Amino acid sequence: MANPLKEFMEKLNAAINFDEALIEEKGGKIFLLNNYLRSTIDKVGLEYLHAGIYLGSIKQNRFIPSFPLLFMLADKVRKKIYLTDKAAWLFICGRDIFAEGILHIEGSINKGDLVMLFNKHGECLGYGMVKQDPKRARIGVVIKNIMDIGDFLRREKQL
Amino acid sequence: MSGREFFINRYRELGWEFREVTPMQAIRLNMMNAKGVNVIERLENLGFKLERIPFSSHGYWVKASKFSIGATFEYLLGYYSIQEAAAQIPVTLFSDLRDKKVLDACAAPGGKTIQLADLMDNSGVIIALDINPRRLKALINQLERCRVKNTIVYRLDARKASKLGIKFDRILLDVPCSGNFSTDPKWFYRRTLNDIRRNAKLQREILTEAVKVLDGDGEMIYATCSLEPEENELNIDWAIKNLKLETVAINCPGDESPTEIFNKKLDDSIRNCRRIWPSDKTQGFFICKLKKSRR
Numbered sequence: 254m255a256n257p258l259k260e261f262m263e264k265l266n267a268a269i270n271f272d273e274a275l276i277e278e279k280g281g282k283i284f285l286l287n288n289y290l291r292s293t294i295d296k297v298g299l300e301y302l303h304a305g306i307y308l309g310s311i312k313q314n315r316f317i318p319s320f321p322l323l324f325m326l327a328d329k330v331r332k333k334i335y336l337t338d339k340a341a342w343l344f345i346c347g348r349d350i351f352a353e354g355i356l357h358i359e360g361s362i363n364k365g366d367l368v369m370l371f372n373k374h375g376e377c378l379g380y381g382m383v384k385q386d387p388k389r390a391r392i393g394v395v396i397k398n399i400m401d402i403g404d405f406l407r408r409e410k411q412l
Numbered sequence: 413m414s415g416r417e418f419f420i421n422r423y424r425e426l427g428w429e430f431r432e433v434t435p436m437q438a439i440r441l442n443m444m445n446a447k448g449v450n451v452i453e454r455l456e457n458l459g460f461k462l463e464r465i466p467f468s469s470h471g472y473w474v475k476a477s478k479f480s481i482g483a484t485f486e487y488l489l490g491y492y493s494i495q496e497a498a499a500q501i502p503v504t505l506f507s508d509l510r511d512k513k514v515l516d517a518c519a520a521p522g523g524k525t526i527q528l529a530d531l532m533d534n535s536g537v538i539i540a541l542d543i544n545p546r547r548l549k550a551l552i553n554q555l556e557r558c559r560v561k562n563t564i565v566y567r568l569d570a571r572k573a574s575k576l577g578i579k580f581d582r583i584l585l586d587v588p589c590s591g592n593f594s595t596d597p598k599w600f601y602r603r604t605l606n607d608i609r610r611n612a613k614l615q616r617e618i619l620t621e622a623v624k625v626l627d628g629d630g631e632m633i634y635a636t637c638s639l640e641p642e643e644n645e646l647n648i649d650w651a652i653k654n655l656k657l658e659t660v661a662i663n664c665p666g667d668e669s670p671t672e673i674f675n676k677k678l679d680d681s682i683r684n685c686r687r688i689w690p691s692d693k694t695q696g697f698f699i700c701k702l703k704k705s706r707r
Contacts, residue, residue, distance in 0.1 A: 290564060293513075293537050297576050303552045303565040321559045345488065374449075376489055402488040405557045409482070412550050 257316035258283060258308060264367045265380070267329035276308070283308040318380075320402060323369065327377035332360035332368050334387070334396060341372040344379065345403035350396035355387055362387055368396065378402055414604035419593075423639060426670060428689045433594050435695045438497040439481060441470035442558050444530050446491040454486055467665050468500040473693065490558040495523045496595075498688050498697035501664050502586065502635040503527045505701050511536045512581040517570035517622060520547030522554035524586055529560040538563040539578070541570055570618045579627040587615045589636035589643050594690035605642075612642040616650060623655045623704070631660070632702040637695060639687075641673045644698040648685055649678040651702065659684035660701040665694075 258276075262268050275286045277294075279301065286294070286305040294304060309318040318326075336344060340354025350370070362368060366383045379401030387395045420430040439462075441451055452462060452472065459478040465471035474481050481487065482494055503524050509532045519525045519540035528538050540563050542548050548567060555563055568575065570585075590608050593599040619634065626632055634651075636643050651657045659681040666686030671678045688697040 287561070289537055290562070293539070293578070294564060296578065297539075297564075297566075299566055299568065299575065301564050301566050302548060303555060303563070305564075306559070306561050307552075307556050319556055321556060324559060341485070345485070372485060376485065378485075402485075405488050405553060406483060408553050409550070412546055412553075 257311050257314065261309070261316040261318055262326065265326055265330055265369065266332060267326045269325060269329065277304070278311070279304075281312065282310045318400070320379075320405075323380060323400075324377055327369055327371070330360075330369050332362055332366060333371055334358055334362065334368050335371045335373060335375070336378070338373065341370075341378060344370055344381075344398060345401045347398060347401060347403060347407075349384075349394040349398050350381065351393070352387055352390045352395050355395065358387060367399070370396065370401075379404075413606075416600040418605075419600060419603075423689075425674065426641065426687075427667070433690045433692050435496065435594050435690060436693055437474040437477075437481060438465060438495060438500070439472050439474060439492045440468060440495045440500050440527060441472075441492045442490055442526060442530050443470060444534055445489065445559060449486075449491055451486050451491045455481075455484065458484060465497050465500065468497065468504070471495070471497060471500045473497060488557065493523055493526050493554070493558065495527065496695055498665075498694035499523060499637070500527065501688075501697070502633045502699050503531060503584065505633055505662050505664060505699065506531075506582050506631055509536070509582060513578060513627075514538045514582040514584070515573065515576075515578075515580040515622070515625065516540045516584045516586070517573060517618060518542060518586055518588055519565070520544060520551040522551035524584060525551060525563060526554055526558045526560060528584065529558070529562055532562060534561040536562060539576060539580075540565045541568045541573065543567060543569050571621045573621050574624045576625065578625065579630070580625055581627050581630050583622050583626055583630065583632040585618060585622055585632060585634045587618050587634065587636055587643075589615070589638040590640060591637055592639045592690060592696035594695045595637070608638070608640045608642050611638070612640075612647055615643055615647050619647065619651050619657075620655060623651075623657065626704060628704060630703065632657075634700045634702060636698045638698065639689070639696045644687070644700075645669045645673055645678060645682050645685060646676075648700050648702070649682055652679045652681065652705075656705045656707075657702045658705040658707070660703055662686060662699065662701045664699065666697070666699065669698075669700075
């Protein structure tokens, strides 16, 4: 398994034991295949653009997760922050989270942690970095937005 | 040979009286992600007025909305795709998709690829081809948003599909076409018969290549959103006579295709094709199911 992927999962305190034989890196992108896809790719022998589940990309040795990977990890993480409707909407618009936007917290959250953000339905909206203890913070950004599902809309607008 | 009157007269000859239409926007639930989620209730709570599409098991027309149907959590989470109602039909006409090898020969921007993956429940494999980099990017974004697991995307011209070295159980030919006036207000002023003939030639080339990679018992769906017979019935008539294909009866909305067009007698089995004229519920569409002839 590509190390940056493993390191990212460790930072989130979550792990999935992927079969390394089915993980493939292509042009900086990491894909998770299954045996059928693996054998089809081998048979075709052409360069593909996308295959199976896109797990993320590696840029300058830094791992950028995909949303499918975040959704897979959402069930595994212990530290979770649930957002109010308003904060959830602002988050997917690329904004950071303030204390009043937090509905409730699961697990022990510390400054510097990477945490996954959820809406009231328990659906993963992305992840961010804890900037201050959410239980004590009164003013300022509590969670810095790193990646949110609004990215799909932003990408569509760029096309 | 172009212009509004020219085309409207052709439609009259085919038995349809032209009228201005504005097809309703539609969505289709992606059951691979939406199982157990009350997506419709959630959208209705946001102010969307939805109506079931009777011919699509998970399709809904969007009758009213306060904001874009593409700007909801539910869309971003891959619970549904925005897919015009008639465009939801072709993929449903394959007899069985589970565990199959499927070629989506002109796949981008991916609405039907996602629908294929949904109906296959991510089993088997879909090979999705396209050549336009911008549209391929859109396809790949859709695959990520909808968390599709069984698709491999190649930048490859459908006319070179035999380079894949695979025989497919199912082939979707949602071929590049001239489109129609219901989704493009300037259509009548932009299109000429020469464009249509050029597209028809490209479509025949794609059909020719697709036959080479279709398994003996395989099924092929040919679809366009063009109303022009050159891209539809005349191409299928040509395929029956030149590619040893035969049409298969399908059960879906639309008019039976005529077997005589512009004084040309076509193969009787052309009546198995369906022509969907534009309305306020659907855009124009042509659909045909094909398999290799046993004759």
